[in-house]
Amino acid sequence: VFQSVTGKAALEKADLVPAMKALKDRLMTKNVAEEIAEKICESVAASLLGKKLGTFTRVSSAVKEAMGDALLRILTPKRSIDILRDVKSAKDEGRPYVIVFVGVNGVGKSTSLAKVAYWLKSHELSVLIAACDTFRSGAVEQLRTHAKRLQTTLYEKGYEKDPANVAREAIATAAKTKHDVVLVDTAGRMQDNEPLMRALANLINVNKPDLVLFVGEALVGNEAVDQLSKFNQTLADLSATAKRKPIDGILLTKFDTIDDKVGAALSMVYVSGAPIMFLGCGQSYHDLRRLNVKSIIKTLLQ
Amino acid sequence: MVLAELGGRISRALQEMTNATVIDEKVLTACLNEISRALFQADVQLKMVQTMCTNIKKIVNLEDLAAGHNKRRIIQQAVFNELCSMLDPGKPSFSPQKGKPSVIMFVGLQGSGKTTTCTKYAYHYQKKGFKPALICADTFRAGAFDQLKQNATKANIPFYGSYTETDPVKIAQEGLETFRAEKCDLIIVDTSGRHKQEAALFEEMRQVAAATSPDLVIFVMDGSIGQAAFDQAQAFKQSASVGAVIITKMDGHAKGGGALSAVAATKSPVIFIGTGEHIDEFETFETKPFVSRLLGMGDWAGFMDR
Ligand SMILES: Nc1nc2c(ncn2[C@@H]2O[C@H](COP(=O)(O)OP(=O)(O)OP(=O)(O)O)[C@@H](O)[C@H]2O)c(=O)[nH]1
Ligand SMILES: Nc1nc2c(ncn2[C@@H]2O[C@H](COP(=O)(O)OP(=O)(O)OP(=O)(O)O)[C@@H](O)[C@H]2O)c(=O)[nH]1
Ligand SMILES: [Mg+2]
Ligand SMILES: [Mg+2]
Numbered sequence: 001v002f003q004s005v006t007g008k009a010a011l012e013k014a015d016l017v018p019a020m021k022a023l024k025d026r027l028m029t030k031n032v033a034e035e036i037a038e039k040i041c042e043s044v045a046a047s048l049l050g051k052k053l054g055t056f057t058r059v060s061s062a063v064k065e066a067m068g069d070a071l072l073r074i075l076t077p078k079r080s081i082d083i084l085r086d087v088k089s090a091k092d093e094g095r096p097y098v099i100v101f102v103g104v105n106g107v108g109k110s111t112s113l114a115k116v117a118y119w120l121k122s123h124e125l126s127v128l129i130a131a132c133d134t135f136r137s138g139a140v141e142q143l144r145t146h147a148k149r150l151q152t153t154l155y156e157k158g159y160e161k162d163p164a165n166v167a168r169e170a171i172a173t174a175a176k177t178k179h180d181v182v183l184v185d186t187a188g189r190m191q192d193n194e195p196l197m198r199a200l201a202n203l204i205n206v207n208k209p210d211l212v213l214f215v216g217e218a219l220v221g222n223e224a225v226d227q228l229s230k231f232n233q234t235l236a237d238l239s240a241t242a243k244r245k246p247i248d249g250i251l252l253t254k255f256d257t258i259d260d261k262v263g264a265a266l267s268m269v270y271v272s273g274a275p276i277m278f279l280g281c282g283q284s285y286h287d288l289r290r291l292n293v294k295s296i297i298k299t300l301l302q
Numbered sequence: 303m304v305l306a307e308l309g310g311r312i313s314r315a316l317q318e319m320t321n322a323t324v325i326d327e328k329v330l331t332a333c334l335n336e337i338s339r340a341l342f343q344a345d346v347q348l349k350m351v352q353t354m355c356t357n358i359k360k361i362v363n364l365e366d367l368a369a370g371h372n373k374r375r376i377i378q379q380a381v382f383n384e385l386c387s388m389l390d391p392g393k394p395s396f397s398p399q400k401g402k403p404s405v406i407m408f409v410g411l412q413g414s415g416k417t418t419t420c421t422k423y424a425y426h427y428q429k430k431g432f433k434p435a436l437i438c439a440d441t442f443r444a445g446a447f448d449q450l451k452q453n454a455t456k457a458n459i460p461f462y463g464s465y466t467e468t469d470p471v472k473i474a475q476e477g478l479e480t481f482r483a484e485k486c487d488l489i490i491v492d493t494s495g496r497h498k499q500e501a502a503l504f505e506e507m508r509q510v511a512a513a514t515s516p517d518l519v520i521f522v523m524d525g526s527i528g529q530a531a532f533d534q535a536q537a538f539k540q541s542a543s544v545g546a547v548i549i550t551k552m553d554g555h556a557k558g559g560g561a562l563s564a565v566a567a568t569k570s571p572v573i574f575i576g577t578g579e580h581i582d583e584f585e586t587f588e589t590k591p592f593v594s595r596l597l598g599m600g601d602w603a604g605f606m607d608r
Contacts, residue, residue: 221528
């Protein structure tokens with residue numbers, strides 16, 4: 001597909017079209033959302049227009065290189081968050097550090113919360129889990145099981161309670177009992193479900209967590225774009241503070257189920273500007289990793 | 303379901319084509335490109351979209367279309383038919399009969415909605431006069447039995463499971479015996495979420511299937527799934543002889559194109575869609591109305607009875 005125009009003068013749009021189309025198709029096959037693949041390809045093409053290629057450079061290699069640079073720029077976090085450091089400073093202030101897990105249904109919020117609890121414990125930090133999914137059947141028992149296995153404290157008030165209140169009480173309890181971190185589980189919700197999004201905004205407004213983690217699954221396709229933009233937008237619109245982007249970081253789950261179709265990682269970061277702080281790559285507690293940006297880029301371009 | 307957006311784009315693409323004075327190869331290609339983009343955005347597998355375009359081009363042989371023929375209409379019809387045939391595996395799935403005991407097993411990826419959908423399915427048939435029962439053969443996920451138990455209790459459906467037994471095969475067998483004795487005619491087995499990359503999990507699924515010889519294995523798939531849909535669905539088909547598909551979470555914004563991939567991979571029809579977390583948020587799936595909605599109705603309604 002990639003043709004060669006070695007030795008030609010400056011690159012024109014027509015020279016780039018076939019290579020860009022092939023690259024866009026490749027990104028989409030890797031599960032990058034169409035809209036995002038299109039936008040990235042457009043900006044890479046624009047950056048190459050009018051450039052002169054060396055005698056032995058093929059258009060395809062020039063395009064691939066420019067794409068690699070663009071992906072590196074997108075995936076390299078602009079803000080760096082060091083949870084362990086921030087937990088320590090909260091501790092110095094004499095208060096627990098609070099993380100809220102949010103996302104659509106079934107993506108792995110509660111399981112990931114348990115994994116993060118395990119990780120924090122391995123750094124000698126004490127954790128209190130707040131069962132604020134008071135809606136889905138079995139949600140409380142699910143966390144109780146994890147808390148028991150991990151030997152951490154669970155704060156729960158059963159079902160049908162106001163989650164914002166449960167979170168508030170849990171944080172107050174943690175402050176008294178000198179727990180270092182409170183992990184707040186929330187019920188899954190569709191980004192278009194207004195009453196449920198409102199309830200989540202309220203939980204965040206009332207409790208002002210240190211970190212809002214968006215949990216998304218690597219399996220998701222084009223919906224990744226809508227999920228992240230709507231969670232950010234709706235929570236910002238309903239926010240009590242002036243924070244423009246309420247989502248601080250992303251936890252990308254089910255990374256073990258997608259082979260080389262790693263595109264959701266790119267879609268999510270592109271749309272939200274938030275860093276991928278953890279990767280979930282299995283169902284046990286230790287299946288929590290850091291994102292390797294270089295290997296993602298390599299896979300996307302393969 | 304926000305399908306209108308997709309349908310709108312496809313209709314617009316076709317409209318633009320009508321506005322062109324001469325419908326030639328170039329105009330048709332532009333139209334198909336636009337339709338392809340809309341389908342990519344709905345998560346239909348890349349390869350399937352490409353095949354569809356080739357097929358349409360073959361059907362709509364521009365040279366054969368004599369002047370006076372409504373080309374736009376012929377192309378529309380071809381698009382509609384192609385989408386329908388992608389969703390129609392050509393044979394209906396097993397359908398449970400009242401009074402005649404049958405076993406239905408639910409399988410799928412982690413978090414796709416199996417446990418929730420099991421109860422919806424049971425409730426749907428209970429309202430039709432069946433005597434359904436639920437078995438929790440998920441011994442892996444924390445809280446799985448409590449989840450099924452609470453759902454079943456709310457819907458007043460008998461359930462079976464264990465807090466201590468770790469072998470799903472054993473639970474499935476015991477549950478089956480219990481409910482056969484109680485003369486239940488629709489015994490539903492819920493299983494753990496799994497994925498093709500873990501051979502041991504697939505082996506466990508084969509064992510549960512072997513122990514229960516289900517009349518129907520239903521593959522439950524999340525409507526927002528992207529390009530991984532096809533490979534995963536195919537792997538389930540190969541290991542568990544899937545006979546039907548249910549697409550969940552269609553109350554979201556997703557256009558459900560993954561459904562098309564799942565049908566292609568499992569060669570099984572979609573029988574229901576899930577449209578919410580509540581027990582009655584469940585709809586029977588019918589291909590033609592679905593595709594009409596996918597395409598934004600309007601113009602398309604006329605094709606339905608042909
Ligand atoms: N393979 C794999 N499975 C995962 C991963 N993370 C979570 N899961 C599984 O996904 C399923 C759903 O996980 P949950 O943690 O209950 O998801 P949730 O987002 O809390 O779900 P709701 O609260 O119902 O919205 C479970 O079967 C988990 O074991 C992962 O990284 N890899
Ligand atoms: N909005 C919406 N949520 C749904 C639908 N079906 C299921 N869910 C939710 O999706 C989440 C996961 O559903 P489960 O039934 O636990 O999924 P599962 O496949 O049994 O999960 P595992 O057993 O962990 O593999 C829950 O929060 C459900 O309430 C649906 O049609 N719409
Ligand atoms: Mg949960
Ligand atoms: Mg389940």
